Amino acid sequence: MLHNASREAAPDERIIVETPFGRLRGERSGAILCFKGVPYAAAPVGALRFRPPQPLKPWAGTRDALTFAPVAPQPPDPGFYPGDPDAMPPIPASEDCLYLNIWTPAAAGPHPVLVWLHGGSQIVGGTSRPVYDGAAFARAGVTCVTVGHRLGLLGFLEGGRIFGECFRGSGNSALRDIVAALSWVRQAIAVFGGDPGRVTIGGESAGAKNVAALLAAPSAKGLFHAAFSSSGGGDTVHAIDGADAVAGRALALAGCDVRYLQTMPVADLIALQTRLSGEEVRRQPFRAVLDGAFLPDTPQRLVPRERVPVLMGTARDEVAALLSEPQRASAKAPQAWDGRQLTHLPPSLMAEAEARALRLWPGLPANIRRLRLLTAEEYELPSIRLAEAHAAAGGPTWVYRNDRPLAVGPFAGLAPHVADLGLIWNQPGPYGTPTALGERGMHEVVATFIRTGTVPWTQYSAERRATQVFRMGGAELQMDPSEDMRRIFDGLFHL
Structure with missing residues (x-):
């Protein structure tokens, strides 16, 4: 007692x-x-x-x-x-x-x-x-x-x-x-x-x-x-x-x-x-x-x-923070896949994913292609797979993505890993600017979820895949913004 x-x-x-x-x-x-x-x-x-x-x-x-x-x-x-x-x-x-x-x-x-x-x-x-x-x-x-x-x-x-x-x-x-x-x-x-x-x-x-x-x-x-x-x-x-x-x-x-x-x-x-x-x-x-x-x-x-109730999300350019500056900047064909570059899939499967990405995006620079693939493999798709499992069982599920780019520093123009921490915690600094109570920024959304167990956008499901995308100046609901990545990695995850 x-x-x-x-x-x-x-x-x-x-x-x-x-x-x-x-x-x-x-x-x-x-x-x-x-x-x-x-x-x-x-x-x-x-x-x-x-x-x-x-x-x-x-x-x-x-x-x-x-x-x-x-x-x-x-x-x-x-x-x-x-x-x-x-x-x-x-x-x-x-x-x-x-x-x-x-x-x-x-x-x-x-x-x-x-x-x-x-x-x-x-x-x-x-x-x-x-x-x-x-x-x-x-x-x-x-x-x-x-x-x-x-x-x-x-x-x-x-x-x-x-x-x-x-x-x-x-x-x-x-x-x-x-x-x-x-x-x-x-x-x-x-x-x-x-x-x-x-x-x-x-x-x-x-x-x-x-x-x-x-x-x-x-x-x-x-x-x-x-x-x-x-x-x-x-x-x-x-x-x-x-x-x-x-x-x-x-x-x-x-x-x-x-x-x-x-x-x-x-x-x-x-x-x-x-x-x-x-x-x-x-x-x-x-x-x-x-x-x-x-x-x-x-x-x-x-x-x-x-x-x-579950609320989960990722950042658009997660692994930019985990790549070296030359890896981020070079548009040349990258080196062969190394197991230390990823967490889940072996290099052979990542090579297959890259081949599929080349067919889907033939004009995309190699460094941007690899950034997208690593972000999807390490954070985006594992989060979506968890959201799918929870939603399919009837669990209330909401998904978001942080596309708000940093304005300064080595990741200017990108939305990398941890970039949304300041937004979630409403802290000043390179990753965010505090908002006033009542503003519908990420902090207010998370606080609302904690208070009510819900957020003001459509629940996620395998049929609609509703995703709230946070950008500079606001947010918009998109249906399945990860569709291309799901197609690229289809059949490659076997966990």
């Missing part, structure tokens, strides 16, 4: 609430309350490395919740180009990283809740990235929760083969962390004015792919009531043999007794992780695992079981 909240506004704008786990001291700024660095599970350190998250023990006294907790251990984030303002800032890191943050209206609730999962290819990122300031959502009447979780080897190393069957399922430790956070939200968010019966999970990039996995995970059922995915999809998963193979390669690279991985200094573990990523045949070796328990099958096959 939840404790009653005790909101004691002090002259220094501190505020105290009584949670089921103990008292928290947060901060009030105008009409917004903020609590940072709130633990939601026991620290996954020592013997708990590579283990499922353990329940949080109550604490005595009053705990300060005024600053962000350390992020999960991770390598430095170079960003997409030198000086990229969206790169993860240097912030203290620790294996003790299972914390969340809350921004909520000071006005009495209950308010709908957004639980946000950050991006970063499952190896970098955290809730203290400046764009994830939840004050904008709180001003829109939403209780906003951002979740930190384990990353890289600590969050996605499948240990069943190398450590023994008692570690089977550790490849989904990060996802289990998120489920633990959602369980905490169900138990405690009412204290902060949030409604545990109206929880939307949302995420971008790796976070959106984690949203897809949670839509399919039996243990997450009932912990959320709507889902938002930006630049995600359900294809970035490992079959169990693939996850075991990655673990075997990690152990071989480490060159040590398997037991040492459980005590290896975290700096050495991150160095090993970086070497492993550099030697993998494809990008993103750290991904959700079809372990037969936490994730019994692919999201496309399982997502119809969870018929919550």
